[in-house]
Structures are given as C-alpha cells and as structure tokens.
Amino acid sequence: MEMSLKQIYKVTGLVAGAVILILVLFTSWFTVDESDQAVVLTFGEAGQTITESGLKFKMPWPIQTVEKLSKETYSLQFGYEEKDGEITEFPKETKMITGDEYIVLADLVVQWKITNPEKYLFNAEDPKEILYDATSSSLRSIIGSTEIDEALTSGKAEIEANVRDLLVTLVEKYDIGVSVTGVKLQDVELPNEDVRKAFTDVTDARETMNTKINEAEKYQNQRLNESQGEKDAILSRATGDKAARIEQARGDVAVFDKLYAEYKGNPEITKQRLILETLEQVLPDAEVYIMNDEGNTMKYFPIRPLEKEKPVQGQEGNAENE
Incomplete structure (x- = not known):
C-alpha cells in the first residue's frame, strides 16, 4: 500500500524533529576539566571565557560552539x-x-x-x-x-x-x-x-697567564710586606739608638758639669787627675809611676806593682800583731 504525500511529510517532519531534538540535547551542554579553559563562540564570534571546571550549558550547534584550550605550561x-x-x-x-x-x-x-x-x-x-x-x-x-x-x-x-x-x-x-x-x-x-680545541688552548693559555700574574702579585706583596717590616725594624732601632745617644749625652754633660765644678774648686788636682785618667784610657797597659827628682837621686813610687801585690793572710796577721 503506497503512502500518501501527507504521510510522507509527516514522517519527514518527525525525523527532522528527532534530529533537531538530538542536536539540542547533545550540543547544549559541555564539560570543562580542571586543566582546561574554554571560549564560547556565537556564530564564530568569541564571547565568554570559562576557566572554572564542571558541567556548562550553551545554545545548541550551530548557534554556539566551544573551543577548549589547556591551562598547562x-x-x-x-x-x-x-x-x-x-x-x-x-x-x-x-x-x-x-x-x-x-x-x-x-x-x-x-x-x-x-x-x-x-x-x-x-x-x-x-x-x-x-x-x-x-x-x-x-x-x-x-x-x-x-x-x-x-x-x-x-x-x-x-x-x-x-x-x-x-x-x-x-x-x-x-x-x-x-x-x-x-x-x-x-x-x-x-x-x-x-x-x-683552539678555543680551549686559548682559554688554557689565558688561565696560565692569570695564574702567573696572581703568583707574581703574591710574591710582590710578600716582598713589600718584608720590606715594610725591615723598614719598621730599622726605624725602631734608629729611634732606640737616638734615645740611647741622647741619654748618654745627657750623662756626659752631667759628668762634665761635675768635673767642671771640681775644677773650679781645685784646678791643679783636677788637672792632674784628668791627665792620669786620660793616660789610663790611652795607654791601658802602661806602668804609671809617681816620681820626684831631687838632685842626682831619682826617687819614684811604683803604684801598679803595689796594686798587683796581694798580702798573704799569715803576714797580715803578723803585721797586725806587730
């Protein structure tokens, strides 16, 4: 039995309605994962950007579509x-x-x-x-x-x-x-x-040069420090010698002042004393005698031999007893 035109239209309408319903049901929602972000496009024009995960709803295709992009790096x-x-x-x-x-x-x-x-x-x-x-x-x-x-x-x-x-x-x-x-x-x-290899050779040569320069600077600094130490030691010795000479000069001046005072009081005795002390300094090993010449007889009094003689202990006792 052949279908009438009305029935054909009816079946076609039902099929089209079913297809539209299916499109509406399956294209009106989408999900966004936690690692994704989505852009809703309305007739190809970008609209809302969705970054929160979950189930989302939109107008069915072809009115709206969704482009998903990852949030990952x-x-x-x-x-x-x-x-x-x-x-x-x-x-x-x-x-x-x-x-x-x-x-x-x-x-x-x-x-x-x-x-x-x-x-x-x-x-x-x-x-x-x-x-x-x-x-x-x-x-x-x-x-x-x-x-x-x-x-x-x-x-x-x-x-x-x-x-x-x-x-x-x-x-x-x-x-x-x-x-x-x-x-x-x-x-x-x-x-x-x-x-x-060529660059490595150049780098090694540069490193060697820097090492030699550092060693030379180290040696230079060492010698400078040693020289500075020697300089300080010489200055310190010179300062000490200066102080010692000043003190010695002050002592010599004090001795001279005392001699001058003695000389003013007893010039002749002081003169003879100075002569004898000078002879002892100039001729330390010479024998010194005090002499008095009267006529043809020379009498002298030997000082050094008497100083060298030491009395014997027994003789000292006899001398005392006498």
Missing part, C-alpha cells in the same frame, strides 16, 4: 627536538654570531602558557610559530651583543635573563594571548671539534 624547544627520549638537533637554526664575531651554537627551552584564549585563537593564525620566531630573534640579538668568553663560561645566566626580558617584551607587543614563564639556556658551544 608548554615547552618550546629551540634548536632541537626531543621525542621518546631521542634528541634531534637543528644546527642551522642554532648557528649565530657573537659580539666579537665568533660562530656559536645556542639552544634553549621556553616555558609558556595561554593566558588569553580569545587573543590566542583570533589575533594570530599560528601563535606557536610567532613565539618560535620571537625566541629566535631574542636569542640571536642577545648572543650578538655578547662576547664569546662570556657566552661559553660565566655569562650564561645573564644571557638567559636578557633573552627572557626581550622575549617577554616581544610577546606583549605581538599580543597573541600567551605569557612567557621561563627561559632555560640549554647549551652554548663552538661549531666543530677543531674550533673547540
């Missing part, structure tokens, strides 16, 4: 790619020139996250590519103003900080809805083994 690997524990390097991308015109290879990791889903979706066609190019530009700019010694040794921390500051500035300028949370410089090295 992403890692952008510049100059290499790591997959399944294997590292693939891209030396052409990492080759750059330092401020003193040396070629080095530099790679790094940029930590970033999506902070504005609407801008991330609509302000750029490929925000990741823009971030990659900004990273390359920032790193090349900083390496290009850094000398090779700093880039290979002690200047890596400063390079990281400068790259991060410049990259943050560029990302804010491009306004692509992402934020840079960290920059980690993985490695800065010379392009081949020969260049590395």
Whole structure:
C-alpha cells in the first residue's frame, strides 16, 4: 500500500524533529576539566571565557560552539627536538654570531602558557610559530651583543635573563594571548671539534697567564710586606739608638758639669787627675809611676806593682800583731 504525500511529510517532519531534538540535547551542554579553559563562540564570534571546571550549558550547534584550550605550561624547544627520549638537533637554526664575531651554537627551552584564549585563537593564525620566531630573534640579538668568553663560561645566566626580558617584551607587543614563564639556556658551544680545541688552548693559555700574574702579585706583596717590616725594624732601632745617644749625652754633660765644678774648686788636682785618667784610657797597659827628682837621686813610687801585690793572710796577721 503506497503512502500518501501527507504521510510522507509527516514522517519527514518527525525525523527532522528527532534530529533537531538530538542536536539540542547533545550540543547544549559541555564539560570543562580542571586543566582546561574554554571560549564560547556565537556564530564564530568569541564571547565568554570559562576557566572554572564542571558541567556548562550553551545554545545548541550551530548557534554556539566551544573551543577548549589547556591551562598547562608548554615547552618550546629551540634548536632541537626531543621525542621518546631521542634528541634531534637543528644546527642551522642554532648557528649565530657573537659580539666579537665568533660562530656559536645556542639552544634553549621556553616555558609558556595561554593566558588569553580569545587573543590566542583570533589575533594570530599560528601563535606557536610567532613565539618560535620571537625566541629566535631574542636569542640571536642577545648572543650578538655578547662576547664569546662570556657566552661559553660565566655569562650564561645573564644571557638567559636578557633573552627572557626581550622575549617577554616581544610577546606583549605581538599580543597573541600567551605569557612567557621561563627561559632555560640549554647549551652554548663552538661549531666543530677543531674550533673547540683552539678555543680551549686559548682559554688554557689565558688561565696560565692569570695564574702567573696572581703568583707574581703574591710574591710582590710578600716582598713589600718584608720590606715594610725591615723598614719598621730599622726605624725602631734608629729611634732606640737616638734615645740611647741622647741619654748618654745627657750623662756626659752631667759628668762634665761635675768635673767642671771640681775644677773650679781645685784646678791643679783636677788637672792632674784628668791627665792620669786620660793616660789610663790611652795607654791601658802602661806602668804609671809617681816620681820626684831631687838632685842626682831619682826617687819614684811604683803604684801598679803595689796594686798587683796581694798580702798573704799569715803576714797580715803578723803585721797586725806587730
């Protein structure tokens, strides 16, 4: 039995209504995980951004759609790619020139996250590519103003900080809805083994030079300290000698003053005394005699022999008894 046109319309209407009901039921709600954030689009235009997790409701498709983006922190690997524990390097991308015109290879990791889903979706066609190019530009700019010694040794921390500051500035300028949370410089090295060896030789020579300079400065300081000590000792001895000579001079003056006083009282006796004392000092081993010449007979009184003779103990007793 053939269906009438009315019945066909009725069945078609029922099917269409069922399809619409199913669309309404299955596209009027969505869930947001804790690690996600969502943007509700009304006819393709961004509207509300949802960051709280849970069950959410919206108008059915195609009126409203939902774009979900992760809240996690992403890692952008510049100059290499790591997959399944294997590292693939891209030396052409990492080759750059330092401020003193040396070629080095530099790679790094940029930590970033999506902070504005609407801008991330609509302000750029490929925000990741823009971030990659900004990273390359920032790193090349900083390496290009850094000398090779700093880039290979002690200047890596400063390079990281400068790259991060410049990259943050560029990302804010491009306004692509992402934020840079960290920059980690993985490695800065010379392009081949020969260049590395030559640079190592130069570095070793520089270290040897610095060591020799430090040793020479140490020896110089040691000799200066010793010389300063000798100088202080000489000055100290000179000061002591000066004080001793002054005191001796004062003593000599006092002795002279006493002799002069004696001389004023007894000039002849003092004169003879001074003559005898002077003879004893000038001729310490000479025999001194006091002589008196009367006529043809020379009588003298030997002083030194008498001084040398010592009386015997028994004779002293006899002399006393007598």
